[in-house]
Amino acid sequence: xxxxxxxxxxxxxxxxxxxxxxxxxxxxxxxxxxxxxxxxxxxxxxxxxxxxxxxxxxxxxxxxxxxxxxxxxxxxxxxxxxxxxxxxxxxxxxxxxxxxxxxxxxxxxxxxxxxxxxxxxxxxxxxxxxxxxxxxxxxxxxxxxxxxxxxxxxxxxxxxxxxxxxxxxxxxxxxxxxxxxxxxxxxxxxxxxxxxxxxxxxxxxxxxxxxxxxxxxxxxxxxxxxxxxxxxxxxxxxxxxxxxxxxxxxxxxxxxxxxxxxxxxxxxxxxxxxxxxxxxxxxxxxxxxxxxxxxxxx
Amino acid sequence: xxxxxxxxxxxxxxxxxxxxxxxxxxxxxxxxxxxxxxxxxxxxxxxxxxxxxxxxxxxxxxxxxxxxxxxxxxxxxxxxxxxxxxxxxxxxxxxxxxxxxxxxxxxxxxxxxxxxxxxxxxxxxxxxxxxxxxxxxxxxxxxxxxxxxxxxxxxxxxxxxxxxxxxxxxxxxxxxxxxxxxxxxxxxxxxxxxxxxxxxxxxxxxxxxxxxxxxxxxxxx
Numbered sequence: 001x002x003x004x005x006x007x008x009x010x011x012x013x014x015x016x017x018x019x020x021x022x023x024x025x026x027x028x029x030x031x032x033x034x035x036x037x038x039x040x041x042x043x044x045x046x047x048x049x050x051x052x053x054x055x056x057x058x059x060x061x062x063x064x065x066x067x068x069x070x071x072x073x074x075x076x077x078x079x080x081x082x083x084x085x086x087x088x089x090x091x092x093x094x095x096x097x098x099x100x101x102x103x104x105x106x107x108x109x110x111x112x113x114x115x116x117x118x119x120x121x122x123x124x125x126x127x128x129x130x131x132x133x134x135x136x137x138x139x140x141x142x143x144x145x146x147x148x149x150x151x152x153x154x155x156x157x158x159x160x161x162x163x164x165x166x167x168x169x170x171x172x173x174x175x176x177x178x179x180x181x182x183x184x185x186x187x188x189x190x191x192x193x194x195x196x197x198x199x200x201x202x203x204x205x206x207x208x209x210x211x212x213x214x215x216x217x218x219x220x221x222x223x224x225x226x227x228x229x230x231x232x233x234x235x236x237x238x239x240x241x242x243x244x245x246x247x248x249x250x251x252x253x254x255x256x257x258x259x260x261x262x263x264x265x266x267x268x269x270x271x272x273x274x275x276x277x278x279x280x281x282x283x284x285x286x287x288x289x290x291x292x293x294x295x296x297x298x
Numbered sequence: 299x300x301x302x303x304x305x306x307x308x309x310x311x312x313x314x315x316x317x318x319x320x321x322x323x324x325x326x327x328x329x330x331x332x333x334x335x336x337x338x339x340x341x342x343x344x345x346x347x348x349x350x351x352x353x354x355x356x357x358x359x360x361x362x363x364x365x366x367x368x369x370x371x372x373x374x375x376x377x378x379x380x381x382x383x384x385x386x387x388x389x390x391x392x393x394x395x396x397x398x399x400x401x402x403x404x405x406x407x408x409x410x411x412x413x414x415x416x417x418x419x420x421x422x423x424x425x426x427x428x429x430x431x432x433x434x435x436x437x438x439x440x441x442x443x444x445x446x447x448x449x450x451x452x453x454x455x456x457x458x459x460x461x462x463x464x465x466x467x468x469x470x471x472x473x474x475x476x477x478x479x480x481x482x483x484x485x486x487x488x489x490x491x492x493x494x495x496x497x498x499x500x501x502x503x504x505x506x507x508x509x510x511x512x513x514x515x516x517x518x519x
Binding site for chain 2: 051052053054055069072073074075076077081083085086087088089090091092100103104140
């Protein structure tokens with residue numbers, strides 16, 4: 001039987017100018033889920049509901065097999081949560097935070113914490129207020145990773161980090177996944193980061209899940225097809241066709257269920273394929289969101 | 299309830315604000331040394347002691363409750379194994395220790411000095427004035443934890459700071475208080491007992507309401 005790190009089922013939450021509508025999301029143990037969405041899409045709201053910081057109006061949330069928010073104390077003992085919105089105590093040192101968290105979590109791995117200090121180039125006597133934003137994020141990651149959580153929830157964890165620091169943090173997150181029991185929910189604007197480490201990808205926009213698939217399927221099924229077209233070319237009405245950009249003699253078609261047979265359907269009436277391009281996750285994400293907003297099939 | 303984390307949160311706040319608490323106690327104690335020095339010094343000393351308590355209370359609420367919310371450190375704390383309600387309860391308990399220990403030391407010191415002097419009739423009045431602070435504490439902490447908007451807490455602080463300037467002269471205008479406050483014997487008049495009862499009951503009710511309302515909350519950020 002599949003073990004889920006968390007299950008969000010038909011969750012809704014309404015605000016005056018925003019609503020999260022019937023969001024369902026699951027993450028299997030041993031997997032990394034990339035959660036992507038534009039600003040204000042509902043990523044943080046979903047994560048806050050997952051962490052018991054907001055209560056949903058409807059639907060159910062289970063984390064590590066326990067109901068949230070009812071069992072949030074037991075759940076949070078095994079969940080590490082980092083958000084770019086979080087702050088530590090400015091006047092206190094890295095060491096003070098480490099000692100304090102070590103008191104709270106019996107499973108605190110002091111040796112690993114010291115190892116992370118070295119890898120992240122942090123020093124215990126440093127005060128938080130004297131650190132850069134990137135270094136503060138590294139301290140947050142250290143405080144969470146050294147607890148050895150079964151589920152790691154990261155809300156924009158690489159915000160404010162330089163490329164080297166991003167690499168260091170992502171490497172630690174990936175290293176944590178060597179244990180098949182663990183799982184990571186990774187929410188980010190940086191689709192490159194998500195593409196790099198995620199097994200599953202979920203797109204959210206305007207409070208709704210737009211698409212959800214494993215990373216390989218996304219990258220395999222989406223293509224941009226550039227056609228040389230005769231005058232008056234009209235692309236066929238196919239479900240796989242997500243977007244069309246047309247000039248007089250050419251057309252760029254974006255498809256979300258590519259296979260070789262599709263090319264023969266698109267080249268009716270004298271059109272010829274100039275090239276077929278693979279797409280990055282960012283391009284797929286933008287196309288999905290725009291298709292969804294235009295009422296199409298993402 | 300995670301008792302270990304609960305008390306860790308309380309001790310954390312006491313440690314974070316220990317200097318502020320220490321400064322308030324030191325200022326209050328210095329003010330108390332003026333009390334036996336004559337009537338003008340008594341007025342100056344008691345005013346300074348009350349100011350030390352008021353500044354401590356305002357600063358504690360501003361930094362530990364409102365400041366923690368504004369700086370988003372509470373977001374980190376709420377990610378730990380504790381419910382939002384328990385976090386707020388721990389915050390109230392920490393603030394109560396941080397405020398009432400100095401309040402007891404300064405207030406107790408003042409009462410001791412008064413009781414050693416010839417005007418023991420002043421004790422019931424002084425106790426009633428000191429009991430203004432639990433009510434002030436309860437209302438300002440309730441506003442700070444119940445409402446995200448800082449304006450509510452500021453409104454309560456402004457109200458109580460203005461009200462104390464009417465409360466003290468108002469008490470002294472009660473005829474039975476006016477006639478007994480300068481006497482050699484402490485007399486607990488029914489009017490003072492009524493004011494004391496109102497202070498204690500209102501403070502308790504406000505705190506109970508603040509805690510109860512936390513259980514109804516669906517958002518802790």
